[in-house]
Amino acid sequence: MTNHTPRVFSGVKPSGGLQLGNYLGAIKRFVDMQGQDYEAIFCVVDLHAITVWQDPKELKDATREVTAGYLASGIDPAQSVLFNQSQVPAHAELAWLFNCVARVGWMNRMTQFKDKAGKNAEKVSLGLYAYPALMAADILLYHATHVPVGEDQKQHVELTRDIAAKFNHDYGAEGFFPLPEPIIEGPATRVMNLRDGSKKMSKSGESDMERINMTDDADTIAKKFKKARTDPEPLPDTLEGLKGRPEARNLVDIYAGLSETTPEAVITEFAGAGWGTFKPALADLAVAKLGPISEEMARLMNDKAEIDRVLAQGAERAEAIAQPILDQTYDIMGFLRSRRG
Incomplete structure (x- = not known):
């Protein structure tokens, strides 16, 4: 077995704006992994975004916004490679090669396609069906050994x-x-959704009150948490007591994620507390953690040239890792590479 350099790869899709789920589920974890014992490569996966139609101008803005979110949250482009996927053509090239390795039966088992396509599976893009092969290419193009993902991925x-x-x-x-x-x-x-704890927090939800956007200002963040749906019962003294209480469990998990502790520790601290105590405490914590990020994102979004410069440098560094691996892949598969440089 070849010894591979320990390397992390992960990405965030630029479609519809960043929200708290992107931060706690992905970006904050990327920041925590930065500077540890492996190389870190983080991407704005704009090729994945177009599996459903995107307005071209909005796609550019959304790509910059995700980049601003990475930078404002603490991703250091000197420590980690940060770029947008479409600027390294090897992603699309390796995805095609993997389309020819993956089997249709494997793709048919992907539950996320069934969830996203719903009853209109015949009308969605081929890209939405095949995108797990592109995701495999994203990861393996860098010989990544570790992939921080949410449970759904x-x-x-x-x-x-x-x-x-x-x-x-x-x-x-x-x-x-x-x-x-x-x-x-x-x-x-x-x-999960602040109005329905059985649904994932999403950028595409009907009401803006059901999510915390990373661009929300302090007053908006506080208001949304104070108005979040809960039940009449106070917080229990054990985590077990949150079974069957999805909204309560979600708010406890968010508090734990923002305070870098565990849900058990949160329950211990707030056992017996009513929502009149807990929700303002959560709102204050969220404002303290997220307020500076939204301010820095706003500053960065006013300096598009700086964002583009960071992405261009990152793409060059990413390509320097990816291209030799793609070249080796072509050689292994027997392609005649008459234009070999």
Whole structure:
């Protein structure tokens, strides 16, 4: 087995604006992993965004907004590679090669496609169906060994491992592609809707009150948490007592995620407290943590040239890692590369 450099890859899709779920479930975790024992590569996955139609001007703005969110949250482009996916063509190239390695039966088992396509599966784009192969390409293009993801993406990392294993086996290239490990950890890797604890917090929800946007100012953040749906019961003295109380559990998880503690510790601190005590405390915590990020995002969004400069430098660094791996892949598969540089 080839010894691969420990390397992290993950990305956030630029569609519809960043919200608290993106921060706690992804970006904050990326910041925490930065500077640890592996190389870190973080991406704005704009090719994934177009699996559903995007307004071209809004796609540019959304790509910059996600980048601003990364930077405002603490991603350091000197420590981590930060770029937008479409600027490294090798992503799309390797995705096609993997379309020819992955099996239709594997894609048919992807539960997220069924959830997103719903009853209109015949009318959605081929990209929405095939995008797990692009996600596998994103990861394996850098020989990434670890992928921080939410629970809902774990199946796609497992598919990535299947594609890597099949490629290595079919082409007699044992160990060429690593079998990456999903990293699913933390109290709020799946943040739920503030008005309905059975639904994931989403950028596309009907009401703005059901989510915390990373661009919300302090007053808006406080107001949304104070108006979040709860039940009449006070907080219990054990986590077990939150069973069957999805809205209550969600707010406890969010508090734990923002305060970098555990849901158990939050319950211990607030056991027996009513929502009149807990919600203002959560609002104050959220304002303290998220307020400076939204302010810095606003500053960055007024300096688009700086954002573009960061992305351009990151794309060059990403391509320097990706291109040799793509070239080796072409060689392994037997392509005649007459224009070899």
